[in-house]
Amino acid sequence: MTLSDTLDRARTDSVEFPTMLANHAPMVLVALKRMGASEARRAAWYEGYRASHALPAPPPPVAPLTRATWTEALGDRSRETDARAFFRAEVARMGVDACLRLYLPRLAPGMAGSALHPLMRLAYALIDGDAPAVGDALGYWVCTYLAVPRAAGGPVTSDPVEVLAGVAALPGVRDYRVEIDLLWKNIEAVSALPGFADLAGQMQPCPQAARRMARAALALYAGTMDFSALHAVTGLHWLRLLRPHVDDPEALYPQFWAVIAALVPKIGFPDLPCAETLARLRALQAPDWPEIFATACASEDEHDISLTYSAAQEEAVWGDPLYRVVAARRVGLLPC
Incomplete structure (x- = not known):
């Protein structure tokens, strides 16, 4: 079985599996190829992953989406098939770059959905040069859309470490509860705490943001080797791949860092290594x-x-x- 055959099969699966966990298969297959895994290994990895996670088919369609109605599907997992079909058609109509320039500014505030994995799926579709997969990724982003609030008007900073450190002082941050222990549920709960939006709003776009966040994310992961912190490192890689396809790439970084800040309690309020x-x-x-x-x-x-x-x-x-x-x-x- 070739990579194309395996990827074709992987892309017929739903973007998530029970309960609301991200399906990594299409992205991992691309990474395995880039790191030199054989076709046989890639096919075997997919078959094992598919079986162990009982990957489901996408939900049945509800109703077609249009350029006037697609926002009705924001955050609605039942609309996965509708959203994927709409954005596949939009990518085919406009081309990848034009489609991303049009839709990413509206989608960026909801990048926390499914714990950043729509961003991952989009990045790997770009790595693989697969236009239909770009449409699937945008559909995934829509149906799992989760906004993390950021308030303007308070003090500002260009230091991502200051934002991470400030999370520990938020009222209720050590007592919040989630009904199911998923990363995105923790993000949702923490970002709703009093004062979080003001803290997240302190991080301002700047030309140095990508480098500063990369340094902070790497230190955070190196100091903890924590599963949640891992997503700060990988997420910045994915975000970097979107830069050529948006008119204002610096605006994406404060949105991303708000998501990482919301994971600080899950990581355990770590101090960064000296x-x-x-x-x-x-x-x-x-x-x-x-x-x-x-x-x-x-x-x-x-x-x-x-x-x-x-x-x-x-x-x-x-x-x-x-x-x-x-x-x-x-x-x-x-x-x-």
Whole structure:
């Protein structure tokens, strides 16, 4: 079975599986190919993932969406099929770039939906140059849309670490409850707390935001090796791939960082490692990328594969050897 055959099968599945968990299969198949996994390995990984998670088919269509009505489906998982069909048609009509320039500004405030995984699906569709998959990703974004509020008018900062640190002082932040322990449910609950919107609104767009957030996200993950913090590293990789397709890419970063700030309680209110600790971690003798890739490709864990591929891509941009260290630690080649 070729990658195209396997991807074609993977893209017939729903974007989530019970209960409201992100289906990583199409994205992981692309990452596996990019890291050198054979066609047989990619097909076997998909079959194992599909069986272990009982991936369902998309829900039945409800009613067609149009350019005048598509926002009716925002946050409505029952409209997955309708939203995917609408955006596949829009991508075919307009082309990928024009479609993203038109719709992403409206969708960006809801990127927290399904814990950033519509962003992931969109990024990997762009990596693979797959226009129909771009439509599927936008449909996924619509039907799981989750807005994280950001209020203007208060103090401002260009330091993402200040926003993370401020979460610990929010009223009720240590006592909130969720009915089901999903990342996006935690984001939803924390972002609704008094004062969160004001705190999230402090982060302002700036040309240095991408680099500063990348540095902060990597330190957060290196210091905790936490599952939630992993999404800060991978999410910035995905966000970076959208930059050429929006007129104001800097505006995306405060929206993204508000989502990460809402995960601080889930991570455990960590202090970021000091400079000396980060220097010690960077000095660890991590294996080279080919060995890390091979180990990740042998894993059944989608997050081993996702983190490894994103870390390699981010190191290529930012030049920080700590990306290789955290990837090696994630797949068990270095102790945590």
